[in-house]
Amino acid sequence: METNVNVTVPENYNGTPVVVHLLSGGAPKVINPVAFKMSGDITTPRIYLNGQKPPSTCSVVMFDRENMCIGVTVDYMNENGSKVTGKVENSEMVTRYAINQDKKFTLDELRKLVRLTGPWFKDENQHRALMINLNTFNAKVEAQIADEKNNRGSENKQLKRDVTTDVPFSFVLQGPILKGGKSLSFQVDVCLEITDGGVRFWLESTELIKLSTQCIDEMFAAEQKAIEALGYTCITVS
Numbered sequence: 001m002e003t004n005v006n007v008t009v010p011e012n013y014n015g016t017p018v019v020v021h022l023l024s025g026g027a028p029k030v031i032n033p034v035a036f037k038m039s040g041d042i043t044t045p046r047i048y049l050n051g052q053k054p055p056s057t058c059s060v061v062m063f064d065r066e067n068m069c070i071g072v073t074v075d076y077m078n079e080n081g082s083k084v085t086g087k088v089e090n091s092e093m094v095t096r097y098a099i100n101q102d103k104k105f106t107l108d109e110l111r112k113l114v115r116l117t118g119p120w121f122k123d124e125n126q127h128r129a130l131m132i133n134l135n136t137f138n139a140k141v142e143a144q145i146a147d148e149k150n151n152r153g154s155e156n157k158q159l160k161r162d163v164t165t166d167v168p169f170s171f172v173l174q175g176p177i178l179k180g181g182k183s184l185s186f187q188v189d190v191c192l193e194i195t196d197g198g199v200r201f202w203l204e205s206t207e208l209i210k211l212s213t214q215c216i217d218e219m220f221a222a223e224q225k226a227i228e229a230l231g232y233t234c235i236t237v238s
Contacts, residue, residue: 036082041180042219044086045072046226054082056231063224064237068216070223086223088216091176093120097203099188104200107137122174122185130171137199177208181215 007020038048045061054074058081062071068088075081096113098105105113111134114127121127174185186207193200224234 033080035080037084038082039085039087042070042086042088042178042223043180045070045084046086046223046230048072048084049227049230049232053230056233059232061227061232061234062237063220063234065220066237070220088219089179091179091181093117093173093175094177094208097173097188099203099205099208102202104202107134107199107201110134110201120173120175122172126171177212178215178219181219184211184215186211
């Protein structure tokens with residue numbers, strides 16, 4: 001297939017050969033820029049800043065203690081600027097044991113959880129003893145009922161129930177309580193209730209509440225110090 005091409009040369013053309021490039025096909029596909037977004041644990045913003053080293057003059061670092069996160073926006077005047085977020089999150093250990101949460105475990109669920117998480121126990125003997133007691137679980141329930149009423153309208157109705165079991169009242173776990181945090185040990189209290197449907201367990205720890213608050217404060221302070229040392233200004237959201 002022949003193609004006719006008309007070429008116009010300037011009036012002062014001196015005869016030097018001219019190379020003409022003919023392009024065929026469609027126009028290049030337009031690719032719209034997409035904002036870069038990344039999220040991770042509380043150390044993610046610092047790791048990103050240290051590795052990518054974006055200009056500090058167009059980067060904003062926000063510390064949001066209430067929402068437990070650190071956010072970095074690079075090229076904040078551009079809607080496609082990079083955004084990196086680091087959040088404080090419970091560790092796998094705290095999450096799986098659902099400590100201080102509303103979750104209740106059946107006996108079989110607690111047996112399996114304890115069996116598969118031996119390395120999280122500070123004392124190997126304590127882990128072994130708890131497994132033995134769960135595998136041979138026995139509970140004794142004693143109930144006392146009082147129902148009194150006189151001819152003057154006074155009533156006294158009481159139900160007292162005592163539960164005796166060979167399952168230990170507490171055990172000690174050891175490991176990071178927050179993702180990216182240091183390893184700590186703390187006591188966990190075993191709570192249970194017995195109903196017509198069987199026994200249910202849940203786990204509580206006042207020590208974990210105190211340690212979590214302390215650990216979060218330390219992590220925020222350490223991250224802010226490290227990020228400022230890289231040359232970035234940190235803004236605290238109140």
